[in-house]
Amino acid sequence: MGQPTPARNGRNDRNGSNDLNEDAWWRSAVIYQVYVRSFADGDGDGTGDLAGVRSRLPYLAELGVDALWFNPWYLSPMKDGGYDVADYRAIHPAFGTLAEAEKLIAEARELGIRTIVDIVPNHVSDQHPWFRAALAGGPERDLFHFRPGRGAHGELPPNDWTSQFGGPAWTRLPDGTWYLHLFAPEQPDLNWAHPAVRQEHEDILRFWFERGVAGVRIDSAALPAKDPRLPDLTEGRAPHPYVDRDELHDVYRSWRRVADEYGGVFVGEVWLPDSERFARYLRPDELHTAFNFAFLSCPWDAVRLRTSIDDTLAEHAPVDAPATWVLCNHDVTRTVTRYGRADTGFDFATKAFGTSTDLALGTRRARAAALLSLALPGAVYVYQGEELGLPEADIPADRIDDPMHFRSGGTDPGRDGCRVPLPWAAEEPYAGFGSREEPWLPQPADWPAYAVDRQLTDPASMLSLYREAIRLRPAFGDAPLTWLPAPDGALAFTRAEGAACVVNLAPTPAELPEHSELLLSSGPLDDAGRLPQDTAAWLRA
Known part of the structure; x- marks a missing residue:
């Protein structure tokens, strides 16, 4: 496949444009999720920080991403990884200062990379x-x-x-x-019927838009509004007393007016099974986009993946909103681990210690899934370390930090396994994450094998695959998806004149459609030029 070349200025949007003023950048962006605490440690104290992120901006530019989404970096007691916010206008001192955040936003912008921050409207910290x-x-x-x-x-x-x-x-x-508190006791729920709550959050939005952020990710976006009677959660009750309340839409309409003043965009964390209710959040005067959890949790199965893709595109079409494609994030089992298990879907209720995993199988499937997601119409989110093929880590019991583990009575392994600090340099202390103190979560013994410096010199690495795929992604253009004939267990579609994606999930090698060039594949073809199982290819007709 050859050595990948970085996109100019790190940008590679659907038109190949580097114009930061392009209004609809978010409709087809590649957005990289940064969990600051585990990304890069600039001062060597064992905790990732803004200095670490700033030092790695060239890496992110060469990866070719359009924007960075930061999990909460605000002042917080960190009882839930920063989602217990004590002050939205201050940076957690372990991460840096507000001035440093402003520098980071500006420096990223100079490289063609926008910034998205996280807002948590359902609750605040008990220290607020x-x-x-x-x-x-x-x-x-x-x-x-x-x-x-x-x-x-x-x-x-x-x-x-x-x-x-x-x-x-x-x-x-x-x-x-x-x-x-719908989450931890340290996270008291706000009363969104009170006008001061609404005013404060609009002021927070303005505060960050004025500091140059391009967008806001809204945590638990369907939960803030409550039935004022706070009734019991009786079986079959409708509407639900705290999920997807109609009065929420007025809140997001007022937020949209704020965003429009600054040209900002929203992405909502909206977990809803009803596609019609989901689409209401994406009406033209509300949120711009929402996370696609149906695709994230879909098992590695051709029929179910095609159904998930079709359903996603169908539910977005009436409101002309772009779909988002997500394989993992800071809350769910890492992709290579999930795809290497007997149950390749994701459900919080089924997480358990000691689940058997075939990492070689999971990695092969994760490589194919990367090409599948990056070829689909809409925006793609890449969680830090996903481009390195990092697996879920086993965290020693005495080092687990996640409240999900403790609130479950110790049965749920929690989410720390996908939050382990990144490996940057194989031969450096703590795999290059930081130089002085042990990271806040322990890195597995094999972490150096996934280090960035090793993968950069290996054209067959996961990192090289992601860099090349993001560079080539504009070949799919803006066209809608059109399915092509494919054997059972395979998916094939085109989106623009001359570009197609084929993914084979079946045990039998698949013949490729007629083409003039193999642009990229997630693994080698067989001796007959066919696509092996759990492999994807991009073609030029």
Whole structure:
């Protein structure tokens, strides 16, 4: 396949343009997710930081990505990886300073890379000034959900809701009242019926847009609004008391007006099984895009993948929103591990310690899935380390940090296995992540084998595949997807005159359609020029 060459200025959008003012860049962007704590350690203290990210911007430019999405980098007690925000206008001191964040945004922009930040509207940290004032009995109590308990002495929670992390969604205070938290007790839910909550978040959006960010990712975007009665979660209740409430759309319309002032974009974390309800969030005056979790969790099966692709495109079409394609992120099992298991889908409820994994098989499938996702119409998200083929790491029990593990009573392995610090240089301390202190999560013994410096010199590496695929991606243009005839167990489609993608999931090698050039393949063809199982190819007709 040859040695890949980087896109000019690190940009490789659908028109091959480097114009940062292109209004619709987000419709076909390659967006790289940065989990700052584990990306690169600039000061050697064992925790990733903004200095580390800034030092690696040339790497990201050469990879060819259009934008960086940063998980929360704000001031936080870090009880849930930064998703417990204490102050949106300050950077966590372990990561750096606000001035450094501004420099990072500007330096990335100079390389043609935009910045997307994370906003968590459902809740704040229990160390947020609002909640601390609420605990002191101030009027800030109205900004949260405080209720008396049930039972003869108020000893029972106000309703039967459970936390997303397991256990009750209520915590009782010494004065006998309870407060709501759909996640950890350190993450009290905000009351979105209060105008001060809405105003504060619009001010936060303006704060970051004025510092040059191009977009905002909205965490748990379907959860913030609650039925004011806070009723029990009775079987069959409709509408749901806290998922996908209609009043949320007015919130996002007001946010969209703010974004439009700055030319900013939104991507929502919207987990909804109802495609019509999902599409409502993507109407022209609401969010620009939303994550595609159906594709992320889809098993490695040709029929189910095609159905997922068709359903995704169909649900986006009525609102003319671009699809997003995601294989993994900071919350889910890494792709090469998931695809190497008997159950190749993803469900939080089925995560368990000791699941058997064939990493060679998973890697082969992950390489093919990379070409599949990058050939589809819409935007693609790449989670840091995905381009290195990193597997899920086993974290020693005494080093697990994730509250999902502890709230499950220790049965859920948690999400730390996909958050292990990246390997940059095989021969350096801690695989080049940092030079002085052991990383905040331990790196597996084989981590140096995945190091960036080794993969850069190997044209057959996962990193070389990603770099070449992102460079060639404009060949698919803006055209809609058209399925081509394919054998059972294979997928084949074209999107532009002369460019096609073929993925073979069947045990029998697949004949390639007539073509003039093999642009790229995730693995070698067989001696007869056919596509082996779990292999993908890009062709020019």
